[in-house]
Amino acid sequence: MQLDRRTLLLAAGACAFAPGLAFAAPPMARPEDVGFSSAKLKALGAEMQALVDQQKLAGVTTLLARKGKVVHFESHGVADLATRAPLRTDHIFRIASMTKPVTGxxxxxxxxxxxxxxxxxxxxxxxxxxxxxxxxxxxxxxxxxxxxxxxxxxxxxxxxxxxxxxxxxxxxxxxxxxxxxxxxxxxxxxxxxxxxxxxxxxxxxxxxxxxxxGMNLNEFFQTRIFRPLKMVDTGFYVPAEKAARVVKVNTYGPDGKIIPAPAGGDPTRVPTFWSGSGGLLSTVEDYWRFAQMVANRGELDGVRLLKPETAVLMRRNVLAPGVKVDLYGPSQEGVGFGMDFAVLMDPAAAGTPMGLDTHWWGGAFGTWFWIDPTNDIVFVGFIQNLRGSIPGGGTPPMRDITPRLVYAALENPKA
CATH class of the missing domain: 3.40.710.10 (DD-peptidase/beta-lactamase superfamily)
Known part of the structure; x- marks a missing residue:
């Protein structure tokens, strides 16, 4: 189910956000203003809805931006298979290993x-x-x-x-x-x-x-990264008043269709182990703000977290010759690794339409994102499945499906 954006923003405004921080909708643009075809970009939302209709996904939220302007921001499906509560763009997801670039x-x-x-x-x-x-x-x-x-x-x-x-x-x-x-x-x-x-x-x-x-990791993230970037719904746990916005985790039945997963951990529990590898919860919009900061070479809305050359350094491959990234096997050709980001060194060898130096990562529940400096694109997509990032685990290959649709819609890269 696709919801009207005005309805989404009104709903988001009624929710509790971090104290002292106001919700700000991302800047929107007509797709043609930044080189995309509106007609072709509709195929992205249509494919997300089709995966929901086919019961391959419970729900999915995707955001696409070019040159810092958001041209696509949609939620499809439900946040909870049991209650059929519609998924909104302000729902909160467990982002697992997408915590790693934040630590980086x-x-x-x-x-x-x-x-x-x-x-x-x-x-x-x-x-x-x-x-x-x-x-x-x-x-x-x-x-x-x-x-x-x-x-x-x-x-x-x-x-x-x-x-x-x-x-x-x-x-x-x-x-x-x-x-x-x-x-x-x-x-x-x-x-x-x-x-x-x-x-x-x-x-x-x-x-x-x-x-x-001299701070614990939670304090550093909140005071040095999340608050300056107005990432109002990101943290290692959620306050009780936001618990209803946390998306339920799903899995697959014997017939390959999506079903609720057994209940997991309590997202309101304050952890004792601050996991920089995989502990955060976030919204798509919050994580876009983080990724857009990196794409902007360390700055967003007048707030600078990194020197420009340092943001670029994060996407420089530092692996020794012959050492290959091998997350699921076999080794990923054309891919290197920088400062907590995988880095695209050879798009042809990797078999992807993404641009040179694209850097990315994902999470165990199927969340994914990429930053393409060649084409000035940032994409964030969230689902919530057990083993959601593992090829052959039942989840559709979102990291392959979405780049194909995004770059097919980019008609004028020089815009």
């Missing part, structure tokens, strides 16, 4: 303040990691060939294993300090810089943000 920006803000450098060793900031051994192929423990660097930590190539490699360790049982203490007793899975593995690296970054800033 926090790190780079401290980088701009001169508090660390890419070539610094991680042990400079986490002395407990000094002298960590590496588990060799034969099971023996050997020294690091060279100390892990901060650039490697921010690109998942510092030597830490994939998350599944730490299942028995229960790294998030207490707090970030407890995680560090446990990791300090465990060997690295590979020599720093020689592989890419998606594990605890960004939670480790969260610990470093806390240590260098």
């Amino acid at each position: 920006v926090a790190m780079m803000m401290l980088y701009d303040e001169g508090k660390w450098a890419l070539e610094d060793s991680v042990e400079k900031y986490i002395p407990q990691f000094k002298g960590l051994k590496v588990k060799a192929a034969d099971g023996s423990l050997v020294d690091q060939a060279s100390p892990m660097t901060m650039a490697q930590l921010m690109s998942h190539s510092a030597g830490f294993d994939v998350s599944a490699g730490y299942e028995g360790a229960n790294l998030q049982a207490t707090d970030l300090q407890g995680m560090i203490d446990k990791l300090a007793t465990m060997p690295l899975a590979y020599q720093p810089g020689t592989d890419w593995r998606y594990g605890p690296s960004v939670n480790i970054q969260g610990y470093i943000v806390e240590k260098l800033s």
Whole structure:
């Protein structure tokens, strides 16, 4: 179901937002003003509605902007399969690993303040990691060939294993300090810089943000990022008055159709482990504001969080030659990794219509976004499915479907 935008904004205005912050609708433009065809862009909304009608999705919200102007912002379907409550553009989603780029920006803000450098060793900031051994192929423990660097930590190539490699360790049982203490007793899975593995690296970054800033990660995010950017509905938990706006999580039945998932965690519970890897909840519009800031090279609405050259640095591949991003297997061709963003280095090899240097990430519940500096495009899409980002898990391949539709509608890239 597609709802009228005026109705959506009136509904949003009636909801509780963060104290002291006023809701501001994003600037809208006619698609033709920024190079899109209105007729062709309707295919994006039509395809989202079709996925709902086919019971492949419960609901989906998508936002497309070019040159900072929003040309598409729609919700389709329901927020709760049980109650059939319509999905609105102000609904709140669990964004899981889309937390990681936020942590990356926090790190780079401290980088701009001169508090660390890419070539610094991680042990400079986490002395407990000094002298960590590496588990060799034969099971023996050997020294690091060279100390892990901060650039490697921010690109998942510092030597830490994939998350599944730490299942028995229960790294998030207490707090970030407890995680560090446990990791300090465990060997690295590979020599720093020689592989890419998606594990605890960004939670480790969260610990470093806390240590260098003197704030816990929640305080840093709220005071240094969310409030300045007017991200009024983003945080590690929601207040009780916003709980009804949190979208229910879904899964798939034996027939491949969408059904409610078993009840998950309480989104109003205040966590003890501030997970920079995957703890945030947000709205599509809030996350667009964050992504647009990055697209604008560190600035939004007169508020600057990053130096322009630092925002560009975040999308520079820092993986060593031959090291490939391998999130789900096989390795992703034409893709590198920068400061908590995947980076498109070769669109043809990657088989995508996105422009060179597009940077992106997604979340476990199927949320996704990309920033295309070549075409000055920002796209954010949210769904809420268990295993929603895993190919073959039942969820439609939203990260392939939406770029195809978006770039097919871009008729005049020079506009």
